[in-house]
Amino acid sequence: SQTIHQWPATLVQPVGSPLSLECTVEGTSNPNLYWYRQAAGRGLQLLFYSVGIGQISSEVPQNLSASRPQDRQFILSSKKLLLSDSGFYLCAWTSRGGGYGYTFGSGTRLTVV
Amino acid sequence: EDQVTQSPEALRLQEGESSSLNCSYTVSGLRGLFWYRQDPGKGPEFLFTLYSAGEEKEKERLKATLTKKESFLHITAPKPEDSATYLCAVQARGFQKLVFGTGTRLLVSP
Numbered sequence: 516s517q518t519i520h521q522w523p524a525t526l527v528q529p530v531g532s533p534l535s536l537e538c539t540v541e542g543t544s545n546p547n548l549y550w551y552r553q554a555a556g557r558g559l560q561l562l563f564y565s566v567g568i569g570q571i572s573s574e575v576p577q578n579l580s581a582s583r584p585q586d587r588q589f590i591l592s593s594k595k596l597l598l599s600d601s602g603f604y605l606c607a608w609t610s611r612g613g614g615y616g617y618t619f620g621s622g623t624r625l626t627v628v
Numbered sequence: 629e630d631q632v633t634q635s636p637e638a639l640r641l642q643e644g645e646s647s648s649l650n651c652s653y654t655v656s657g658l659r660g661l662f663w664y665r666q667d668p669g670k671g672p673e674f675l676f677t678l679y680s681a682g683e684e685k686e687k688e689r690l691k692a693t694l695t696k697k698e699s700f701l702h703i704t705a706p707k708p709e710d711s712a713t714y715l716c717a718v719q720a721r722g723f724q725k726l727v728f729g730t731g732t733r734l735l736v737s738p
Contacts, residue, residue: 558632558731561726561727566724607671616674622669
């Protein structure tokens, strides 16, 4: 069966520090991968999605970036965090072609102080 | 622009008191409408996908229905363990992303 792993679960980082969040999927090949952010009182906001290795689409201009170095690995990064980057970050995957709903990871609670 | 509006924002029920959650949407060609359950501090858990108006799906005490403009999540005789935030999302044809509503926080008291 397919599983998705996301870490760390919680992270407290100072303003201006770098960020790296990792997500991996097991039990499937060629998944579509997504990074969403969920701020308090707001809906899930799509940040990036990827349909293949090295293929990244950005939905929201910001100081975050994403990379997909391997088929089942998706990384969210920042060179310098802002206070506004605080939130709950969720990785998700769906089968190629989509249309069947996402499977989400357990999330990372990021607090920038 | 695709949009999803969920109501109410919060709902408090007594155990056994049935009710419905609403999801109104506008989308340029619906590929699918999705319902998720999210517990505090966790990722959303998939519940249902609906593809066309008139479609209905059930799972335990939950039943989801779909029209051309909205979807309802009916909760029959809820239990305290049904307390969670319920999220609705739509996917437009030809697009990869899901557009989410802000959710309905449901609290079921014993």
